[in-house]
Amino acid sequence: MTFTSRTPRVVAARKLQRRRDREQSGRFLAEGPQAVREALAAGVVLELFATADAMSRHSNLDVHFTEVDDEALASLAETVQPQGLVAVCEQVDVPLAEALAKKPRLVAVVAEIRDPGNAGTVLRTADAAGAGTVIFAGDAVDPYNGKCVRASAGSLFHVDVVRTPIDVVTPLREAGLQVLATSGYGADDLDTLADDDVLARPTAWLFGSEAHGLPGELLEAADRQVRVPIYGGAESLNLAAAAAVCLYASARAQR
């Protein structure tokens, strides 16, 4: 039996495009083969909608498909080319205490970041740099927003995602992490900290939104305010680039 865009289970799944429905249900949507494979590997797929075409292309996947027609699939997907697969997933975030109990040596915190593409890119970059914990602090974007899920390119399913109130510095420090806040006006220069071996210590990096930077309370609570050096004429780096430079500087120092 092939479901259509009006079949109740498809209608219910489609509602997960809205934040409110994601929060009420604890579920979200992941689309396209890469995200679906990662979600299956993480064991969080509750239902996998697929077109007949996609079912035959992905017959190697050890999963029960719910067959939908092209229109139903398109109604579930947010991109033009979801390649026939959309999964309903359980949300994956874990409590802060659970993530910190693993004694991570590199943590990324995005504080009050509103842009889902930026948040997803930081998730991907953090994962690449070996930061196994990414914390969404304060009034941040929903990590299960479709754009964030896509920009994370599967990393949402690899790292420990944590959602916390904004006052996150104390528990991080109590977990043995130094807390470094990024700021264009920071007193400490990233290169100097690398030279002085400061970056080899277990570290949590705090990143703020591109428009507003970090909230003052986080800047003040952090152990240091760090600026990425600007060697040329640019005023600043964008968020994803700054996060990549900081997290990789730590990863290199911690090798």
Add this chain to the structure above:
Amino acid sequence: MTFTSRTPRVVAARKLQRRRDREQSGRFLAEGPQAVREALAAGVVLELFATADAMSRHSNLDVHFTEVDDEALASLAETVQPQGLVAVCEQVDVPLAEALAKKPRLVAVVAEIRDPGNAGTVLRTADAAGAGTVIFAGDAVDPYNGKCVRASAGSLFHVDVVRTPIDVVTPLREAGLQVLATSGYGADDLDTLADDDVLARPTAWLFGSEAHGLPGELLEAADRQVRVPIYGGAESLNLAAAAAVCLYASARAQR
């Protein structure tokens, strides 16, 4: 006199939203206060359209404003909040020989990159890392695409932008630059090159598109194929993050 969206000069300027008209005229549009300030500083503004509101807010600018009504300004702008300013600018790119005659020590090459947001972000990151030359090689996005101009956050006006055919390796090497191609499968690891002081030499970095990577001919022509180490579960970094890590590794080594 206030121009409307039907005034011929506004109509003519609006055509610059199309690549063909930009290429025929050698002009492009920059919108918003930051880009306009940088364009004025670079001396490339041919005409500055502004609403009456924006004219009074920016009366400190030493420039002749062409007053337009809100509708005309909105028709010239691609963003929802251009803050009342859109400038017609002369294109700023320079011939490769002219840029290389300055003996740059750090160069970024984007080869066949199609996404204007990515290209603009690399421009901004290159500028921040002190790479004074950014080369658009082969069938790349138009650097004067509105999205690229905006993502560059003014850096389009700071660096030497060059547009070349794809076979760019020989002239770079003849200018005394080692040529490092980024590749997820590169034989050389970025951290190892940094340890071995390879990155302290004058360097041109080649970056390919996120979907396809670098064309084979550039990978083969380069002195080395370099991979950014992946410490976690991510398959790869996105283009802007990889460029940030590589360019900043060079900037740090060249201090």
